[in-house]
Amino acid sequence: MTLNTIAELLGCQEVKSSTKITGMNTLREASEGEISFLSDSKYEKELSTTRASAVILPASKAHLLPEGVVVLESDEPYMSVALLSKHFAKLIQSSDIAPVIGNGTTLYPSAHIENGAKIGSNCTIMSGVYVGSEAVIGDDVILYPNVCVYRDCIIGNRVMIHAGSVIGSDGFGYAHTKMGEHIKLYQNGNVILEDDVEIGANTTVDCAVFGSTIIKQGSKIDNLVQIGHNCVVGEHSIMVSQSGLAGSTTLGRNVVMGGQSATAGHLTIAPFTTLAARSGVTKSITKKGVYSGFPLMEHKLWLKMQAKLAKILQS
Structure with missing residues (x-):
């Protein structure tokens, strides 16, 4: 154009x-x-x-x-x-080249692999799996039943994705008219899962608007986690069930997010930070530590506050 x-x-x-x-x-x-x-x-x-x-x-x-x-x-x-x-916007299916399946890979009969996709060696692709056009999957990968990998996504080696998870679905992006109508911003990026990543069941990792959403090497993502578009999850990080990242948030290396903790968008979380369960992060964290609560504070301070509140309620 x-x-x-x-x-x-x-x-x-x-x-x-x-x-x-x-x-x-x-x-x-x-x-x-x-x-x-x-x-x-x-x-x-x-x-x-x-x-x-x-x-x-x-x-x-x-x-x-x-x-x-x-x-x-x-x-x-x-x-x-x-x-x-x-x-x-990219076409759902844009290649006439038959998918490439590596040696030793087991492909269950009801799995569907689009043209242009590449799957490495010694993988297990189970029932109901969908792999989109131009997606690339490395060696020794296990995709459990009904996993969906959208087009252009890249999966590294020794990755395990549990049942029902979706990799590369559209990020939640809309422009809003003065009359309150919502105009879709088409998401034209992808998702990259690096080596040794594990994704739990029914988790969603949204593709980027432009560029890539990235889950870096060795990270472990639990069931029922939402990762928004253009996020970066640092090496060996852990996200526990029902935690979530709004778009364009970056986690440093070895960040731990407890259950139901979440961040606002466009934030940066320092490496080796721990967010306790139900933490709500609204500002970037530049100093590693353990944090709790909403509004967010250092965990020790949060514990002191809870103790004082308990005394007030008992008095």
Whole structure:
């Protein structure tokens, strides 16, 4: 799709450029031939270094772009991106190449492997499993019944995914009209599960809007966990049942999240941090430690507070 076509589609000021746009990406990750956007002022600093061919943004921010980057002016950049994302959405099945199945892999009869998928050696793919187009699965992987791996997702070696889990479903992203209608932002990224990851039953890991949601090596995810789009779970982290991450949150190495603990989006949690059960995290954590409660506080302080509350109630 050319830039002048995109400008016309979005109702932007006329753009005299026939540059072909092949995809969408963030300001930081975009390369030549891709289009990006600015909808949050905290990302302004990335405008001056972006390598995108074009950027959708308010007219007042256009002067911050490098020379040669085409400006698509919009009063509602996020809405514009949502409308445009549909035109770059990937097809569910986009390959005519038969799937590749490695030596020693057991494929149960009711499993369905789309064209373009690749499965390594000595894997066990059980009943009702679905593996999408262009997905890549490593060696010694076990997919229990009814696991769903969406297109383009990458599964490392010695990964175990228990029954009913979904890897690569759409992240929860919508732009909202002034009348309260919700316009879908199509999620065009993927999920990467690195080596030795284990995913419990009925857990969901959403694909990224752009780029990848990543579960790093050795992490263990319990049953009934939700991991939002563009999250990164650090090496050897543990997420206990019913915990959850809102989009674009990054856990450092060896973070432990207790049952029903959760984070808001766009946060960073320091390595070797422990979040006790039912913790609610609304701000980034820069110092490792054990934290509890909502609002979140150090666990020792939370225990003291609970003791004092008990005395007040007993008096």
